[in-house]
Amino acid sequence: MKLRIGSVLIATAMILTVNGSAGAQTTAISDGVVKIGVLTDMSGQFSHESGEGAVTAVKMAVEDFGGKVLGKPIEVLVADHQNKPDTASALARRWFDVDHVDMIGNLINSSIALTVSGLAKEKNRIAIINGSGSSRLTGDACTPNSVHYAYDTYALARGTGSALAKDGKKSWYFLTADYAFGHALEADTSAVVKALGGQVVGSTRYPPDSFDQSSFLLQAQSSKAQVVALAGSGNVLVNSIKSAQEFGIPAGGQTLAGLLVWITDIKSMGLSAAQGLVLTNAFYWDRDDETRAWSRRFYERMKRMPHMGDAGDYSSTLHYLQAIQAAGTDEAQAVMSKMREIPINDFFAKNGRIREDGRMVHDMYVYEVKRPSESKADWDFYKLREVIPGDQAFRPLKDSACPLVKKD
Known part of the structure; x- marks a missing residue:
């Protein structure tokens, strides 16, 4: 009798173990x-x-x-x-x-x-x-x-700010989209510019859905800054660069810096308007x-x-x-x-x-937009200027404000 009871207990335990394992497997993916x-x-x-x-x-x-x-x-x-x-x-x-x-x-x-x-x-x-x-x-x-x-904005600032500083561009004027991204991009780029001995001579913040940048661009032009930095993105950025060309800002000797430029932006504005832009990116199809x-x-x-x-x-x-x-x-x-x-x-x-x-850490790339005569095919837009290793491209943990980061 004792043997039979023991066998039953062992069998029951085995069933519970199997059922428990099955239950763990079925609940491994919530809701299936x-x-x-x-x-x-x-x-x-x-x-x-x-x-x-x-x-x-x-x-x-x-x-x-x-x-x-x-x-x-x-x-x-x-x-x-x-x-x-x-x-x-x-x-x-x-x-x-x-x-x-x-x-x-x-x-x-x-x-x-x-x-x-x-x-x-x-x-x-x-x-x-x-x-x-x-x-x-x-x-x-x-x-x-x-x-x-x-x-992120730190990597964009690190790449483009450093590249233009190496070209001797020391004075900057910012046209900044008035929301979290634009603020961060201006702040991060300003820090890079100042660390490399440059100066910010002025800035204007615009509503992110403001498509007419004429008055803001004229302020930037009158500042005589060597770099007019566009701290925004989207259709507004495309329109700004087109307008800047029409106002003769690059022709007057000022350098346009698109601090976040997507390859679809280059396609939209065309190489004639975009040529010479220096930009930082994580990926290029070619x-x-x-x-x-x-x-x-x-x-x-x-x-x-x-x-x-x-x-x-x-x-x-x-x-x-x-x-x-x-x-x-x-x-x-x-x-x-x-x-x-x-x-x-x-x-x-x-x-x-x-x-x-x-933060996902990986290499970043500084590119320059080709002149129309340099492009060999559709979407052949960029030439590589510099590779920034991941451990240099992003903000060091020692400088991080993230409360999850343990510091010595």
């Missing part, structure tokens, strides 16, 4: 599906820097991963935040609370990225930022649930064989070449899915731990790594 939300500008002034391109890149990554992770399907949701932080916040809350979205990506517009990364921390989900640039995202506003992937191969695939879908936001959206999504696979779960902190642990080696970055402040 991994949901990725692409929260972006689908229709506004930043849509050519994100929008359909971001959606396409994320879907390509999901397809290349096989459409499933840990045996469960991967679903991509898309929403247009219309460049309104309150709209973005409402969409993100619904996605987290009702739709059980695990990760929200792209997040063009720094005010929106700051809002949603805070929500990701609150809800213990993940935010991966490729569209927005404010260095605050890995500074005082860093979170354990967010990753700043493709670029950099090497790997970038060309992936870019051709992207071109087949979008009928345009990808920029660093597109490439970053693909790379970061693939890295996120690889981290889920390695962690054996989609639980946010387990996945974040694996994302920081696993190096990034793909067409976008070699030996990239995610630091404790959420």
